[in-house]
Amino acid sequence: MSNRTLTDKAEAILARNHWVFDLDGTLTLPVHDFSVIRQALGVPDGIDILGYLASLPGPEAQPLHDKLTAIETELLERIAPAPGTVQLIEALQRRGSRIGILTRNTRDIAVRALDSLGLGGYFPEECILGRDDALPKPDPEGLFQLCAMWGTIPAEMVMVGDYVFDLQTGRNAGVATIHVDRTRRFLWPELTDIGVSTPEELLQMLPA
Ligand SMILES: [Mg+2]
Missing domain, CATH: 1.10.260 (434 Repressor (Amino-terminal Domain))
Structure with missing residues (x-):
C-alpha cells in the first residue's frame, strides 16, 4: 500500500504495463565517477x-x-542493486508488465551487470538496448524500438532513470518519466512526471 497520496495522473502512469529502465545509478547504486x-x-x-x-x-x-x-x-x-531493485522488477513481472533496459553501456556489459544484481533472466535479451543497439539517449529511438517490439504506444510506456538524458529521452518519445534521485533534489521538474528516491519507494507506490 502506498503511504502517500498520488494524483490521478501519477496513478495512471504507475498502472502502465511497459517499463523501460536506465541501468547505472537507477537500478544500481552509482559506481561510475x-x-x-x-x-x-x-x-x-x-x-x-x-x-x-x-x-x-x-x-x-x-x-x-x-x-x-x-x-x-x-x-x-x-556493482550493487539500489534498495528495492529486485523486488520492484519482480513485482512488475508478476503483474505481467513488459520490462526493458535502455543504457549507454554496451548490451554485453548490461547483461553481465543484471546477472550480478540478481536480475539475470528477468529482462529478455532483445529488450536490453545498449549503445550499439540504438542511438544514444536522449535520442528517443531506443524507446521507439521497444515500443514497436512490444506492439504498444508511447502513451502506455514509462521511462525510469536517474539522469537528465533519461528524462529527455522519455519526453522526446512521448513516454512518461520517473526520476530516481537519492538526493531528492529533483533538478529537472519540467521533465519529470513522478520523482522517487529509490526503486523501493517506487515499488511502494505501485497499485496493489
Ligand atoms: Mg544512469
Missing part, C-alpha cells in the same frame, strides 16, 4: 563521453572505446 572516466579517456570536462568519442576519427576513437569498455568491465565488480 564520470569525471575520472573522462580523465582516463582524455575527454574534456563537462563534455558528453560517447558524443566526444563519436566525434573522433575511427582510428583515434577505437582505442578509447576499448579503454571505456575495460573501465566498465572493471566497474562490474563493484
